[in-house]
Amino acid sequence: MNYEILIKEAVEARKKAYVPYSNFKVGAAVFTDDGRIFSGCNIENASFGATNCAERTAVFKAVSEGAKYITAVAIVGDISSFTYPCGICRQVLAEFASDMNMEIILAKNEKEYIVEKLCNILPGAFTKRDLDKEKMD
Numbered sequence: 001m002n003y004e005i006l007i008k009e010a011v012e013a014r015k016k017a018y019v020p021y022s023n024f025k026v027g028a029a030v031f032t033d034d035g036r037i038f039s040g041c042n043i044e045n046a047s048f049g050a051t052n053c054a055e056r057t058a059v060f061k062a063v064s065e066g067a068k069y070i071t072a073v074a075i076v077g078d079i080s081s082f083t084y085p086c087g088i089c090r091q092v093l094a095e096f097a098s099d100m101n102m103e104i105i106l107a108k109n110e111k112e113y114i115v116e117k118l119c120n121i122l123p124g125a126f127t128k129r130d131l132d133k134e135k136m137d
Helices: 003-014 054-064 087-096
Strands: 027-032 037-041 070-076 103-107 113-117
Touching: 003 027, 003 037, 003 054, 003 070, 003 103, 003 113, 027 054, 037 054, 054 070, 054 087, 070 087
Parallel strands: 070 103
Antiparallel strands: 027 037, 027 070, 103 113
16 A cells, blocks of 8 residues: 555545534545545534544445445644544444554655554454354353
């Protein structure tokens, strides 16, 4: 996966963010196991609980188009520092990650970025494996 391509998609998605309350724009782009890229931006709502993060927007777009697994995600928020996904987004990423070593690319721009692993930013994740009936019996 070319990180710069994924980051560029996240940068473009960030421009579309609807953030009239926080003015904190975030863009994300996910790379799926079948080679597609889906982007998303954060979308705020006057009822703050109805707000949706960029990462979840991108994941939900991918899943709604038939993608099964996310292999990488790029996130661009504050261009002066690295923006990590919130807890809810980490949980959603875990649900659709190809595995817990999925790469999380945190970028300021296409040249300045760091790469984390999902397992490092969400240790001890609760996943569908925890709900396996055979484990419960």
